[in-house]
Amino acid sequence: MPELPEVDTVVSGLKHNFLDKKIIDLKVYWPNIIKNYQDFKIKGEVITDVKRHGKYIFLILSNNKTIVIHLRMTGQLLKDVALDKHCHLEFFFQNLEILRLVYRDIRKFGGFELIATDEIGRYLRDKKIASDALSIQFNEFYRHLTSKNIIVKQVLLDQKVVAGLGNIYVDEILNRSFLSPSRIANSLTKEEAETIFIMMKEVLIASIKMRGTTFSDYVDLDNKKGRFQGFLRAYNQEGKKCFNCGNTIKKMKLVGRGTYYCDNCQV
Numbered sequence: 001m002p003e004l005p006e007v008d009t010v011v012s013g014l015k016h017n018f019l020d021k022k023i024i025d026l027k028v029y030w031p032n033i034i035k036n037y038q039d040f041k042i043k044g045e046v047i048t049d050v051k052r053h054g055k056y057i058f059l060i061l062s063n064n065k066t067i068v069i070h071l072r073m074t075g076q077l078l079k080d081v082a083l084d085k086h087c088h089l090e091f092f093f094q095n096l097e098i099l100r101l102v103y104r105d106i107r108k109f110g111g112f113e114l115i116a117t118d119e120i121g122r123y124l125r126d127k128k129i130a131s132d133a134l135s136i137q138f139n140e141f142y143r144h145l146t147s148k149n150i151i152v153k154q155v156l157l158d159q160k161v162v163a164g165l166g167n168i169y170v171d172e173i174l175n176r177s178f179l180s181p182s183r184i185a186n187s188l189t190k191e192e193a194e195t196i197f198i199m200m201k202e203v204l205i206a207s208i209k210m211r212g213t214t215f216s217d218y219v220d221l222d223n224k225k226g227r228f229q230g231f232l233r234a235y236n237q238e239g240k241k242c243f244n245c246g247n248t249i250k251k252m253k254l255v256g257r258g259t260y261y262c263d264n265c266q267v
């Protein structure tokens with residue numbers, strides 16, 4: 001599933017290719033991908049900005065409306081690709097030549113929605129989405145993190161605690177913080193929470209520089225894979241040596257998710 005660095009890479013690609021471009025047509029091959037399909041009126045509008053919060057993408061339009069996109073498990077936004085049976089939506093943009101943006105999604109969990117631009121804040125509040133992992137301040141992070149009597153892995157995955165993390169980056173952050181994924185969150189000291197906070201920002205920024213992590217479906221707008229999988233220290237590294245201590249990385253199921261950790265240095 002695309003997490004913050006992958007979604008951020010997609011947002012950069014959208015800005016680079018489609019900012020100030022006019023949507024001249026839209027073809028919908030699977031209307032269920034759009035919430036309130038009959039109200040999805042975007043033809044003739046210009047993309048004036050592209051924003052991200054957590055894993056949400058916001059395409060800001062010239063008519064004070066905003067297209068909200070969530071890629072969920074396998075959603076992809078691709079520039080000028082040939083259509084296949086997994087392509088559900090096709091945008092056409094005015095340029096010297098026609099530009100196309102295609103939404104492809106094998107599992108079909110992703111979705112589009114049109115809201116008023118001044119309702120973005122309320123949209124996120126209604127869903128109880130917390131501050132974005134790159135902009136959240138320590139005090140808010142610490143308060144959310146240590147308010148729960150459940151394991152730290154589950155807390156960090158909760159978008160109501162901090163927005164943007166998923167299974168890959170939570171495992172990476174905890175390995176780099178020398179903390180066990182099954183530690184109870186409200187048992188963390190302030191110093192341990194600070195370490196998690198610092199490692200969270202560090203890992204996310206490093207991955208954005210590498211244009212995200214690709215294991216299966218994630219690609220950028222140009223259909224190119226990310227490169228951060230070459231820098232992972234825990235996620236999907238079962239049987240390999242721990243970067244911190246040389247012990248073997250193990251895998252277990254935790255809150256229903258495959259979890260990679262070192263049982264020597266993560267306490």
Ligand SMILES: [Zn+2]
Pocket residue numbers: 242243244245246247262263264265266
């Ligand atoms: Zn270790």
